[in-house]
Amino acid sequence: MLGDAKLDSLDTRLEQFKLNNAANQNDLQTILKEYSQLLDDYKTLKIAYDAKGNGLKVEELEAISNIKHRNPYILVLVDGNGYVFNDELVRDKEEGGMRAARMLNDAVEKHLRESLPQAKDSRIIVRIYADLTNLSKQLARSKIIGLEKRSICPFTAGFTRAINLFDFTDALDEEGTKFKIRESFKLAVEDGACSHIFFAACHDSGYYSQLVPYTGNRDKVTLVQGAGFNSDFHTFGLNVTQFPTLFRWSELASAPPNTKAPFANKAERKASSTETKAPTKNTYAHAANGSGSWRRDDTNGMSDAPLIDISSSLGDEDGYNGNSAKKKTQQCKFFQKGFCRFGDKCNFIHPGDVSVSQQKPSGIIIDRSDISSQLPTAVVQGFIPINKNNQRIDTYVREPTQEEWVAYNARFHSNKPCNNHHLQGMCTRFGCPYDHNTLEPGVRHCLEYVVKCSACPRKSACRSVECIQGHLCQKNDCVGQAKGCKMKTDMHNVDPRLASMVPAEDEEIMHDDFSGVPLPPATSMGMW
Ligand SMILES: [Zn+2]
Ligand SMILES: [Zn+2]
Ligand SMILES: [Zn+2]
Ligand SMILES: [Zn+2]
Structure with a gap:
């Protein structure tokens, strides 16, 4: 048993450590x-x-x-052990490799057309480096390819063969891969003929220092996000893109003894095993919560097993709320990590929970002056955008114009438009009383905006691709319900910046019976 003095001293040391850590982070940012x-x-x-x-x-x-270089090129630089091609491509060996090369070429060309028009005429050079022995082992463990040494080679050969400037090269080991990536990056980033670099090695903080000088240099470098994306890379202020049809979004089971489990996963395992000590239903739901993220436990070797969300089968809230009358004693590991889907129904302590201050006129703690421009403008089909706290965020929906409001209200008065039909693309309601007739674009936009202003009941934990409601308040400088906003305080404290995307988890259309939304109050028309 520890004495009070000892406990106090440990408390003080922990606080001191936190303070020092924060100070160091600040110093680092300043130095950068x-x-x-x-x-x-x-x-x-x-x-x-x-x-x-x-x-x-x-x-x-x-x-x-x-002066424009005569032979401009863009470089796609990939760490092949961190960015693994999707199973269906790898499984098809030579054929799959060729297909992967063509798909990557198309995806990069599309990105250039849409986001980097100044580089759209550049040749595309792709350099993928990997420890093929280890990569083959990992894929073989997941039963995607054979057990023979370097069994991925037919795939990489097909990839290299398919397009003139595409290479998938064996760098022998992890060090070799890093060495090749670093040197290729160094050469290209200083080369005036290289108009842009797509950097696909953001799973490993070992590459961090090399990017420091290019902080904010969006014209030269774009980061590619994949499984195990290290969110520290967001601090560079570079654009981030994804190629989810090419690279897998769940991490492979690692092949010991060559690779160590990343620290984040260790912490996660520790967290869930600690909470398992209290055998409540809540604990099981928490475990499901943990495994639902794409940063899954990398030791179970079953990265392709279907996910079963136990919490959703509990049905009624009482199912996991049975213990709430008891005094909470343990701190919630999930809340400490940033987000707990159970909110104030959680059986564990949420220290400093902002939702506690919901009744106050304003409990808003984040800077809301520029929410609209921080929100993502586009997402990848089938994926849910989340912030660094694993909270769902939405793409920006601009405020409708005065004319759009007028047209919307006129339409609404004659017959309420059906949300499901117009926004989800289908309405399954038998004899739906709402209007399915085509909407003018402005009216449809208004409808989308109004629905986004109503809070999704699942809030930040929602992972449904069908969900059309809002997961945070998008209005700049909104102070919440005191000024007529329909969203509660917690929806005003969601960090709007994209940190990652997770695969959608759709069981069914969740907001099936959510149809027909009320008119905005006439006084706030156009000010919403
Ligand atoms: Zn919790
Ligand atoms: Zn309908
Ligand atoms: Zn939702
Ligand atoms: Zn608001």
């Missing part, structure tokens, strides 16, 4: 900023210096260095 500033200044200085040496004016030299 200063470093990037220094680099910019240096470049400017260098141009001036060179200009002097050549007897040229600074502007002339800048013009020369900006």
Whole structure:
């Protein structure tokens, strides 16, 4: 048994550690900023210096260095052990490899057309490096390919063969892979002919330092998100894209002894095993919660097993609320990690829970001045965008114009448009009383906006692709219900920034009977 003095001292040390850690994080951010500033200044200085040496004016030299390169290219750089092609591609060996190459080419071309038009005429060079022996072992454990050594080779050969500048190369081991990725990146990022780099090695903090000088350099580098994306990479302020039809979104079972389990997974295992000590239904639901994320436990070797969400089969709330009368004693591991889907019904303590202050006029703790531009503008079909706290976020839906409101209200008065039909694309209701006739685009947008302003009952935990309701308040500077917002305080404290995407988990259409929403109050028309 620990004495009070000892406990106090441990408490103090923990607090001290937290403070120090926060201070270090701040210092790091400052240093990164200063470093990037220094680099910019240096470049400017260098141009001036060179200009002097050549007897040229600074502007002339800048013009020369900006001359379009005759053979611009974009580089797709992939760590093949962190970014593994989808099972159906790998399984088809040579054929699958060729298909993967063509699909990647198409996906990159599409991305260039849509997001980087200045680079759309560049040739596409793809360099994938991997420890093929280990990768083959991992895939064989999941029974995707054979057990022979380097059994993935037919796939990589097909990939390399398919397109002139595409290479899938064996780098022997993990160190070899990192070495090749680092050197290729270094060469391309300083090469004026390289118009853009897609960097697909964001699962490993070992690559972190190399990206530091390119913080905020969205013209040059785009990060590719895959399974095990390390959210630290978001601090670079670079654009993030995904190729979910190509790369798998769940991590492979690792093949010991070569690879160690990532720290995050260890922590997760520890967390769930701690909570398992209290045998409540809540605990099982929590376990399901943990395994529902794509960052799944990498030791079970069953990454393809179907997920069963036990919590959804509990049905009524009382099912997991039976213990709530008892005094809570243990801290909730899930809340500590950022998010617990049970909210105030959780049997464990949620320290400093913001939802406690819901009754106050304002319990808003995040900066809401620019929510609209921080929200994602597009998502990948079949995936749910989430923030760093695993909370669902929505794509931005702009406020309707005055004319759109007028048209919407007129339409609404004659016959309420059916939400399911117009927004989900289908209505299963027999003899649906709502209007299924085609809507003008402005009216449809209004309908979408109004439905997004009503809170989804599952809130941040919702993973349904069919869900059309809102999972956070999108209005800039909204102070919540005090000013007529229909969303509660917790929906105003959801970080709007995209951290990751998780596969949707649809059991059925959840908001089946959610039809016909009330008119916005006339006074707030257009101000919503
Ligand atoms: Zn909890
Ligand atoms: Zn309908
Ligand atoms: Zn929802
Ligand atoms: Zn609001």
